Amino acid sequence: MAKLNINGKTRDVNAEPDTPLLWAIREQLGLTGTKYGCGVAQCGACTVYVDGEPVRSCQLPISSITAKQKIVTIEGASSKIVKAVQKAWLENDVPQCGYCQSGQILAAASLIKTKPNPSDEDINREMTNICRCGTYNRIRAAIKQAAAAVRAA
Amino acid sequence: MNAMDFSRRKFLVGAGTAAGGLTLGVSFGAQDALAQTGKTPEVNAWVVVNADDSIVVRIGRQEMGQGTITGLAQLVAEELEADWSKVTYEYPTPGQNVARKRIWGDYATSGSRGVRNSEKYMREGGAAARMMLMQAAADGWKVPVAEVTVAKGVITHAKSKRKTTYGKVAAAAAKLTPPTNPALKDPKTWTIAGKPLKRLAQGGKVNGKQVYSIDFQAPGLLNAAVRDCPIWGGSLKSFDAKAAEKMPGVKKVLKIENAVVVVADTWWRAKTALDAVKIDYDGGKFAALDSKAIDDMLNEGLGATEAFIGNKGGDVQAAISGAAKTVEATYSMPYQSHAPMEPMNATARWTADKCEVWTSTQNAEAALATTSQAAGLPLDKCDVYRMDLGGGFGRRATSQDYVRQAVLIAREMPGQQIKLIWSREEDQLHGCYHPITKCKMTGALDKDGNLTGLHMRISGQSILATIRPEALDKGRDPATFQGLNAGGAEGAIGYTIPNILVDHAMRNPPVRPGFWRGVNNNQNAIYLECFMDELAKEAGVDPLEFRRKMMKNHPKHLAVLNAVADKIGWDKPAPKGVYRGLAQHMGYGSYVAACAEVSVNDAGTLKVHRIVAATDCGHAVNPAQIERQIEGSFAYGLGAAMFQEITIKDGRVVEENFDSYPILRMDDMPAVESIIAPTGGFWGGVGEPTIFVAAPAVLNAIYAATGKRVRNMPIKNTDLRKA
Numbered sequence: 051m052a053k054l055n056i057n058g059k060t061r062d063v064n065a066e067p068d069t070p071l072l073w074a075i076r077e078q079l080g081l082t083g084t085k086y087g088c089g090v091a092q093c094g095a096c097t098v099y100v101d102g103e104p105v106r107s108c109q110l111p112i113s114s115i116t117a118k119q120k121i122v123t124i125e126g127a128s129s130k131i132v133k134a135v136q137k138a139w140l141e142n143d144v145p146q147c148g149y150c151q152s153g154q155i156l157a158a159a160s161l162i163k164t165k166p167n168p169s170d171e172d173i174n175r176e177m178t179n180i181c182r183c184g185t186y187n188r189i190r191a192a193i194k195q196a197a198a199a200v201r202a203a
Numbered sequence: 204m205n206a207m208d209f210s211r212r213k214f215l216v217g218a219g220t221a222a223g224g225l226t227l228g229v230s231f232g233a234q235d236a237l238a239q240t241g242k243t244p245e246v247n248a249w250v251v252v253n254a255d256d257s258i259v260v261r262i263g264r265q266e267m268g269q270g271t272i273t274g275l276a277q278l279v280a281e282e283l284e285a286d287w288s289k290v291t292y293e294y295p296t297p298g299q300n301v302a303r304k305r306i307w308g309d310y311a312t313s314g315s316r317g318v319r320n321s322e323k324y325m326r327e328g329g330a331a332a333r334m335m336l337m338q339a340a341a342d343g344w345k346v347p348v349a350e351v352t353v354a355k356g357v358i359t360h361a362k363s364k365r366k367t368t369y370g371k372v373a374a375a376a377a378k379l380t381p382p383t384n385p386a387l388k389d390p391k392t393w394t395i396a397g398k399p400l401k402r403l404a405q406g407g408k409v410n411g412k413q414v415y416s417i418d419f420q421a422p423g424l425l426n427a428a429v430r431d432c433p434i435w436g437g438s439l440k441s442f443d444a445k446a447a448e449k450m451p452g453v454k455k456v457l458k459i460e461n462a463v464v465v466v467a468d469t470w471w472r473a474k475t476a477l478d479a480v481k482i483d484y485d486g487g488k489f490a491a492l493d494s495k496a497i498d499d500m501l502n503e504g505l506g507a508t509e510a511f512i513g514n515k516g517g518d519v520q521a522a523i524s525g526a527a528k529t530v531e532a533t534y535s536m537p538y539q540s541h542a543p544m545e546p547m548n549a550t551a552r553w554t555a556d557k558c559e560v561w562t563s564t565q566n567a568e569a570a571l572a573t574t575s576q577a578a579g580l581p582l583d584k585c586d587v588y589r590m591d592l593g594g595g596f597g598r599r600a601t602s603q604d605y606v607r608q609a610v611l612i613a614r615e616m617p618g619q620q621i622k623l624i625w626s627r628e629e630d631q632l633h634g635c636y637h638p639i640t641k642c643k644m645t646g647a648l649d650k651d652g653n654l655t656g657l658h659m660r661i662s663g664q665s666i667l668a669t670i671r672p673e674a675l676d677k678g679r680d681p682a683t684f685q686g687l688n689a690g691g692a693e694g695a696i697g698y699t700i701p702n703i704l705v706d707h708a709m710r711n712p713p714v715r716p717g718f719w720r721g722v723n724n725n726q727n728a729i730y731l732e733c734f735m736d737e738l739a740k741e742a743g744v745d746p747l748e749f750r751r752k753m754m755k756n757h758p759k760h761l762a763v764l765n766a767v768a769d770k771i772g773w774d775k776p777a778p779k780g781v782y783r784g785l786a787q788h789m790g791y792g793s794y795v796a797a798c799a800e801v802s803v804n805d806a807g808t809l810k811v812h813r814i815v816a817a818t819d820c821g822h823a824v825n826p827a828q829i830e831r832q833i834e835g836s837f838a839y840g841l842g843a844a845m846f847q848e849i850t851i852k853d854g855r856v857v858e859e860n861f862d863s864y865p866i867l868r869m870d871d872m873p874a875v876e877s878i879i880a881p882t883g884g885f886w887g888g889v890g891e892p893t894i895f896v897a898a899p900a901v902l903n904a905i906y907a908a909t910g911k912r913v914r915n916m917p918i919k920n921t922d923l924r925k926a
Contacts, residue, residue: 066472085415086624125411146270147545182543182839
């Protein structure tokens, strides 16, 4: 039985140690906002924060995470930056099918945290999550809008 | 609350169904189920008005990210004179559609027909509901209906200064006889439709709350992982599940047709146990098939004497033999996987007298038929609850194979609700791929550089021959010629060429084909539009001028082409180091054109900087969502053109995941400027058309940049460094 700190609460997880964090989050903890897309850390749909850093949870066994490390999923992400990103996402009407957007939003908020005024090159380099619907240009616009809102706050 | 009710409640929440009385969770197989379960009766099949004035529009077509639901709700709300802020939607199940004699029409959401093929009955549904609501108010006031007016769901009798709302008269309206053939508004007077409104139901997509079918949860739900025989025409010979059966959480290891299935408490445990099953396949007669063999098969077709005719005018052979100059080129397009972000999945529960499925599909009626067949139960003992899709792109329209598997698994454990999820690898290996074709182009130029003859010999796979053989016309697949037809409202060639022959040597490898966003228009536009550039070069004429000379009788094709040329400034030089390419095409009733600006550096790396795109879809129901479909089409089409190919080795697909099947990402996404230029009088699709011109515009720009003609997709296989 592993203990994981998810969205501010310590939870018991009844799963084998090599279970990827993604599936522990989805199946043991019932938080389905974190998505399975590829299972090989290519697409970023499974992005969550571990101690504030974005990680691709499909490749991270739960045995590699201690109970002290803070895991935050889209359901629990509530920083000012995340909220600004979500607001910009809605104002730009970004999502199409929406499946990848949990990961996109967490990746975008992380980018703004490290680069408060991200350039196009920064966005190209850091936003590597796959969107099959092709919302990239709306994502780019929303990131810039959210970053500006955070800087102005 | 029993488990079934609970699971349905979860579905309701996930589907974003309107609050206020109405539920989709109906007693199984009930006639007229939707109408009878709500606190408020429906005004008609399309419109339910709750007591709080919220309006629920019922829609047969499926949302999958393309915005159709918002557009259709706008059309209903427009005719209804509704307050848009109070409009939501819900999906009647296919079982309910069967019970009501298909009152909600065709559920198939493919071929860019979501709006264009349902606008009439949806608008009439909204108009009829408005008339009934106004009549009910007039009856209540005992005044002639001609004296009442309505705006934003508020009905007014000016003479007596009385007002009421839709919510207050809905119950009385529901008792009235619906009018027949209600008059529809002139689109020029639209105030809700035609406007760039935001999509419905976006909130759950930014906070993780939207429930896709892969997210479906219910108490006691088991999960299944599957590994189907990956070899085309192969079969499952034997498997050893001794180790797997002892692994944590495993409930059962099964054989379903040619697939091994592990059912466990969680999917990860099912998948882990499946990896421990030793499986032996019989490769069958295609066990040695590879891409080279398929290429040889298609090459033979390029020169074959017999072929199905798609478009024939004049005498092309005479034109070619009498030409001042003939030009030849052969192009090819590989298999493509749809790769929607949400892998195929479905939840099923089977008992001897009913079968239920919860899934994401582009065609819930086909899913219902599949369920009925796999369940061995009649349609009225089955239903499919429609969940949100993490993308479709034609995969979830072509085949309901994942539904079939889920039902067959559920039959092995009666009464047990089981969710089947395909791994990404399973999804890649068992796709319905964009068909493989090649095309030999032969053009005849006269001494003045006019195109006097064109022969397009397509060789390759027919989608319909495998997927819908009943739609073949004496063996001929008419869909092969999308966008190359002599005329018609669906997809006509945009050039007048005195002698033309477009024919198809059908060569069908055993790899399963399918409808992939844009379908056969994609390669047909590459073949025709890139060859037009080749001909223009040989004729010594500017590619735009060369096209224009043949487009006098095709004003709508020409108008979108001119629109992109004007906006990009075709007659002025491009920025230094940047090169341009044009393309135009018509499909799914819409006219599209694009002009791409690219650069290729000394290392041969391609950068697509900017694309200007124009669409004439007749009526533009939501310009903001059309813009998003245009952008998305470039992402989808350029990813395929630049990087993606499904290849075959040892009888199976090689590319199992995104590491070997790369998807276009942010850094390769061009800036897109959209020109939406609806000319009225017809209804064209918008979900697919722009994809047709994505690749050819870029390919023509690559030639301008490098002098290299890339004729074989994907582009990555060609060295773009300047010779």
